[in-house]
Amino acid sequence: MTSIDLPEPIPHGETSVERAIATRASRRSFASDPITIEDASQLLWAAQGFTHVRDGVTLRAAPSAGASYPLTVFLEVASDGCGVLEPGLYQYEPAEHSLDQVLEAPIHDDLARAAFQQPVVEDAPATVVVAADDDQTVEQYPDHGKRYVRMEVGHVAQNVHLIAEARGLNVCPVGAFSDTELAAVLSLSDALDPLYLLPVGNRPSDP
Numbered sequence: 001m002t003s004i005d006l007p008e009p010i011p012h013g014e015t016s017v018e019r020a021i022a023t024r025a026s027r028r029s030f031a032s033d034p035i036t037i038e039d040a041s042q043l044l045w046a047a048q049g050f051t052h053v054r055d056g057v058t059l060r061a062a063p064s065a066g067a068s069y070p071l072t073v074f075l076e077v078a079s080d081g082c083g084v085l086e087p088g089l090y091q092y093e094p095a096e097h098s099l100d101q102v103l104e105a106p107i108h109d110d111l112a113r114a115a116f117q118q119p120v121v122e123d124a125p126a127t128v129v130v131a132a133d134d135d136q137t138v139e140q141y142p143d144h145g146k147r148y149v150r151m152e153v154g155h156v157a158q159n160v161h162l163i164a165e166a167r168g169l170n171v172c173p174v175g176a177f178s179d180t181e182l183a184a185v186l187s188l189s190d191a192l193d194p195l196y197l198l199p200v201g202n203r204p205s206d207p
Helices: 017-023 037-048 108-114 145-166 179-186
Strands: 001-003 049-053 055-058 069-076 088-093 096-103 126-132 169-171 195-203
Touching: 001 037, 017 145, 037 069, 037 126, 037 145, 069 108, 069 145, 108 179, 126 145, 145 169, 145 195, 179 195
Parallel strands: none
Antiparallel strands: 001 096, 049 055, 069 088, 069 126, 088 096, 126 195, 169 195
16 A cells, blocks of 8 residues: 655645635636645645644544544545646545555546536546544444534534635535445445545636
């Protein structure tokens, strides 16, 4: 399995949080050029990256009930979709801030089919994919754990949105897909269910 170290995330930028919130929008068109590995690094760090330690627990960029962290984040890369990355599927490893290539063959066309051929998925050079193992949270919170997982994926999506906005990228959340088809395309384990697609790309000059 190929492992790729990502550039160190930058915890500061030129765009304020307030500005990113004010201008954030679901943007469905993309330029033809690939996103950079630096863009991918920032987006993935915002989704699940390590941020600080509290009471001996390493916390991540998005809040998680009981620090159970049930989410797994992937980056799907289309042909010429992200600079130095070959097309395929990569799993984000928060502890190392790295990517493990889990599927070496391109899966972009199959991903789009699983998402009902939505143009925003077809046209994106890269897609952040979020899957969940509900049991990791349900074990701690039997009554409401599944609800907490759905809340958590929303936190992740908003983080990705705001980083994209700050970096001049377009992104659009997609929840319409065939669960079984998408799980098969991603070769997910039985423990993981796909929850969210976040197609991302550079902003076209004439949006």
